Amino acid sequence: MSAENKPPHPAANDESSALATLKALLVGPEQTAIQRLEKESRDPEVQNLRVAESLPSSLNRAYQNSPRELTRSFEMPVSECIEGSIKRNPGFFADILYPVMGPAIRRSITQAMRELVQQINQGLEHSLTVKGMKWRIEAARSGVPFAEIVLRHTLRYRVEDAFLIQGGSGLLIQHLSQDPAHTSDADAVSAMLTAIRDFTHDTLDKEGEDSRLETVNVGDHTLWLIHGPKAYLACAIRGVPPVGLRDELAAVLEEIHRRHPALLEGFDGDPAQATPVAPLMEPCLRTEAAPESGKPLPWPLLLILFSIAGVLAWWGYGQWQTRQAAAEHQALQTAAVATLSSAPGILVTDWQVSDGRLQLQGLHDPLTPSPDSVLAASGLSTGDYSLSFRGFQSSDHAAAMKRSQQRLAPPDSVTLELDRSGILTATGSAPAAWITRAALLATTVPGVAHYDDTGLDDLDAHIQHQLNELLQPPEPVTISVADGHAEITGEAPLAWIDSLPTAPQMAGLNSLRFDRLKPLEMQRLTALIEMIESSTVEFAVAGGVELDELQLSKIESLAALIGEAHQHAQDMQLALELQIIGRTDGTGTPQQNQFIARERAARVAQSLAAYDVPMPGFSLRGIPQAPSHEGRNDRMRRVEFRVLGVEQSADIPDTKE
Amino acid sequence: MKARKICMIGDFAVGKTSLVSRFIHNAFDDRYLTTLGVKIDTKTISLPSGDRLKLVLWDIAGKSAFARIDTSYLRDASGYLLVIDGTRPATLDNAIELQGTVEKQLGPTPFSVLLNKADLSDQWALNDDLITGLKSRGWSVSESSALSGEGVETAFTRLGAQLVHEA
Numbered sequence: 030m031s032a033e034n035k036p037p038h039p040a041a042n043d044e045s046s047a048l049a050t051l052k053a054l055l056v057g058p059e060q061t062a063i064q065r066l067e068k069e070s071r072d073p074e075v076q077n078l079r080v081a082e083s084l085p086s087s088l089n090r091a092y093q094n095s096p097r098e099l100t101r102s103f104e105m106p107v108s109e110c111i112e113g114s115i116k117r118n119p120g121f122f123a124d125i126l127y128p129v130m131g132p133a134i135r136r137s138i139t140q141a142m143r144e145l146v147q148q149i150n151q152g153l154e155h156s157l158t159v160k161g162m163k164w165r166i167e168a169a170r171s172g173v174p175f176a177e178i179v180l181r182h183t184l185r186y187r188v189e190d191a192f193l194i195q196g197g198s199g200l201l202i203q204h205l206s207q208d209p210a211h212t213s214d215a216d217a218v219s220a221m222l223t224a225i226r227d228f229t230h231d232t233l234d235k236e237g238e239d240s241r242l243e244t245v246n247v248g249d250h251t252l253w254l255i256h257g258p259k260a261y262l263a264c265a266i267r268g269v270p271p272v273g274l275r276d277e278l279a280a281v282l283e284e285i286h287r288r289h290p291a292l293l294e295g296f297d298g299d300p301a302q303a304t305p306v307a308p309l310m311e312p313c314l315r316t317e318a319a320p321e322s323g324k325p326l327p328w329p330l331l332l333i334l335f336s337i338a339g340v341l342a343w344w345g346y347g348q349w350q351t352r353q354a355a356a357e358h359q360a361l362q363t364a365a366v367a368t369l370s371s372a373p374g375i376l377v378t379d380w381q382v383s384d385g386r387l388q389l390q391g392l393h394d395p396l397t398p399s400p401d402s403v404l405a406a407s408g409l410s411t412g413d414y415s416l417s418f419r420g421f422q423s424s425d426h427a428a429a430m431k432r433s434q435q436r437l438a439p440p441d442s443v444t445l446e447l448d449r450s451g452i453l454t455a456t457g458s459a460p461a462a463w464i465t466r467a468a469l470l471a472t473t474v475p476g477v478a479h480y481d482d483t484g485l486d487d488l489d490a491h492i493q494h495q496l497n498e499l500l501q502p503p504e505p506v507t508i509s510v511a512d513g514h515a516e517i518t519g520e521a522p523l524a525w526i527d528s529l530p531t532a533p534q535m536a537g538l539n540s541l542r543f544d545r546l547k548p549l550e551m552q553r554l555t556a557l558i559e560m561i562e563s564s565t566v567e568f569a570v571a572g573g574v575e576l577d578e579l580q581l582s583k584i585e586s587l588a589a590l591i592g593e594a595h596q597h598a599q600d601m602q603l604a605l606e607l608q609i610i611g612r613t614d615g616t617g618t619p620q621q622n623q624f625i626a627r628e629r630a631a632r633v634a635q636s637l638a639a640y641d642v643p644m645p646g647f648s649l650r651g652i653p654q655a656p657s658h659e660g661r662n663d664r665m666r667r668v669e670f671r672v673l674g675v676e677q678s679a680d681i682p683d684t685k686e
Numbered sequence: 687m688k689a690r691k692i693c694m695i696g697d698f699a700v701g702k703t704s705l706v707s708r709f710i711h712n713a714f715d716d717r718y719l720t721t722l723g724v725k726i727d728t729k730t731i732s733l734p735s736g737d738r739l740k741l742v743l744w745d746i747a748g749k750s751a752f753a754r755i756d757t758s759y760l761r762d763a764s765g766y767l768l769v770i771d772g773t774r775p776a777t778l779d780n781a782i783e784l785q786g787t788v789e790k791q792l793g794p795t796p797f798s799v800l801l802n803k804a805d806l807s808d809q810w811a812l813n814d815d816l817i818t819g820l821k822s823r824g825w826s827v828s829e830s831s832a833l834s835g836e837g838v839e840t841a842f843t844r845l846g847a848q849l850v851h852e853a
Binding site: 227 | 688724764
């Protein structure tokens with residue numbers, strides 16, 4: 030309990046009061062200040078303000094006094110802060126780290142690509158060897174990638190020198206060597222290497238903070254530079270180092286940086302300082318002996334050479350094939366031109382080959398095989414050539430032969446032959462007109478020098494002869510043949526006419542006409558009719574109708590004529606009608622004359638009937654003579670006859686002189 | 687034995703390389719100077735204290751009036767020798783300017799000024815006022831001749847001692 034909280038003692042009131050006054054006089058301001066400080070110390074706002082004012086300078090002071098302790102103090106909270114912040118907002122940190130991560134990733138990719146190329150090279154080198162096959166089996170058995178197996182078996186390198194060099198000054202911090210006796214001035218080498226490193230950086234990529242010289246190849250030596258923040262490691266390697274070695278060296282450098290940052294930072298050139306670093310650098314001096322002696326065959330080179338040789342051979346073979354094909358095609362074209370030139374009816378005037386295509390010019394007889402068909406038979410396709418041909422009439426044997434056939438158009442009974450000397454021979458038989466025409470046209474055919482038709486018979490005469498032999502025509506009948514058309518004319522018995530064939534089959538005979546052939550019976554009939562019609566039965570007595578002996582004799586003769594005519598008419602299937610016409614002398618009355626005329630006709634008909642004339646029909650007519658001022662006409666006292674039905678008009682003039 | 691990085695600074699043809707050649711046995715061909723712009727040599731010296739110190743000498747190619755020195759080679763140098771051609775006063779002005787550049791790059795760093803070509807007395811062009819001006823800056827100034835070797839060993843040894851002392 031503090032003094033301020035005690036209850037006042039009655040006996041000591043005055044004394045206390047005086048003491049309090051004295052206190053107030055002596056330490057009053059201080060008490061007030063203490064109270065104010067106490068109050069401020071309890072006020073968080075004031076405390077925050079004061080801490081904020083003093084925190085930067087306090088941190089600076091703490092870092093200067095004991096940087097490691099301060100760093101250790103901040104390590105955990107800062108790490109947790111960063112971790113939490115990244116979890117909450119990863120994009121923010123990604124943006125911040127992008128300028129750093131980008132080059133780092135690119136560098137990593139570049140390094141990975143180098144490693145890949147190296148692995149491919151080694152894989153190629155050993156893929157086609159017996160050893161390579163063994164390694165493939167090993168890879169299959171162990172499940173390890175083949176490239177890694179190859180790498181495992183082919184490590185042949187030796188890190189001969191390792192320099193740990195301070196980055197800025199180029200001072201050599203530590204140097205380890207496989208052969209220290211032969212090491213030259215390492216300090217000068219370190220400084221010069223640093224100068225070269227800075228020179229390449231300033232010359233090639235001054236802006237790139239992370240761009241540093243990393244590899245130098247000199248003969249079979251490789252110089253690797255692994256860079257750290259304070260120092261870099263330079264390793265001189267003989268042979269081909271494995272790609273993983275760089276990571277191991279980098280790990281060594283990182284370990285040195287982690288363990289001895291102060292040494293690297295404050296190295297002043299005293300080698301004694303760097304003694305602790307030497308054990309850490311020992312792993313750098315790695316050596317991998319070659320698994321076998323003897324240089325392997327340069328399979329990749331051989332493979333490339335074989336590939337080139339193969340490509341060249343393939344290319345050469347292709348060229349040879351192309352030239353061979355071109356030569357064959359050219360030979361084919363030449364042969365085709367020769368064939369075309371020797372073909373009948375084709376005259377090649379010019380030809381050339383342009384762009385591998387045959388171009389032909391010339392003349393062609395349309396009656397001979399076309400150039401297209403000739404070239405097709407020679408093995409050329411239509412795309413291989415172009416033609417420019419004009420028509421002409423060839424005198425070649427085949428063309429002349431065809432043209433002779435076309436121009437002369439011989440009948441089937443004629444055979445044309447053309448010999449090589451140009452003589453056209455016609456044999457067989459042909460119409461005279463054709464023979465004459467052929468003789469005129471034959472020598473107009475190109476290629477026909479002479480025409481021989483002596484072996485050619487007149488077809489018309491031949492046909493005429495054959496028809497005469499076949500038909501045996503009676504004497505007055507004639508058979509004529511012209512151009513294969515036969516005609517039979519004349520008069521012949523009806524029975525012979527009826528026996529004629531309508532269309533006899535005979536070579537060269539085109540037609541047979543016999544419409545102008547008249548039956549012999551018709552002539553007789555005509556003669557008989559003329560005889561009948563010129564006959565009269567005259568009456569001596571005017572007005573008389575009786576027939577005397579002379580008249581009866583005439584009627585008897587007339588009956589014979591009528592009977593014969595009737596017979597001929599029946600043979601020719603004709604119907605005849607006999608008209609018996611009675612006439613008078615022009616005297617007397619018309620009624621008398623009419624009666625007398627008809628009576629006279631009836632008396633004659635009656636007399637004819639007595640002779641049994643086979644007439645199918647007859648008619649009687651009385652035609653009295655008209656009276657005349659000249660008197661009586663005795664000659665008209667008669668009976669006349671008209672035959673109707675055969676070229677005879679039924680109209681009988683009323684008067685006939 | 688400790689080692690220090692020492693840079694040779696100065697105008698073109700003031701005699702930097704000749705001084706180094708006089709001081710040490712060449713480790714690398716001078717052609718590096720024209721190709722890389724720097725040539726490295728080392729020299730172990732004995733300090734007055736009896737300690738031995740290995741100097742790694744970065745002979746940086748002198749630039750013409752139209753070009754600047756390649757300052758990347760200066761990084762983390764422990765000290766440098768600023769070389770002036772005593773027959774060419776212009777190299778003194780340039781040396782002053784160079785010192786400013788170097789100090790800007792390295793911060794306060796021990797160095798020593800060498801007035802070279804002291805053997806060419808008839809062509810000497812630096813008067814006492816100029817030299818006094820240099821000394822008045824607090825700079826350590828001495829004369830040297832790469833031809834005769836005068837002052838060369840002393841200059842390197844003095845700088846070496848200064849480096850050890852500073853350390």
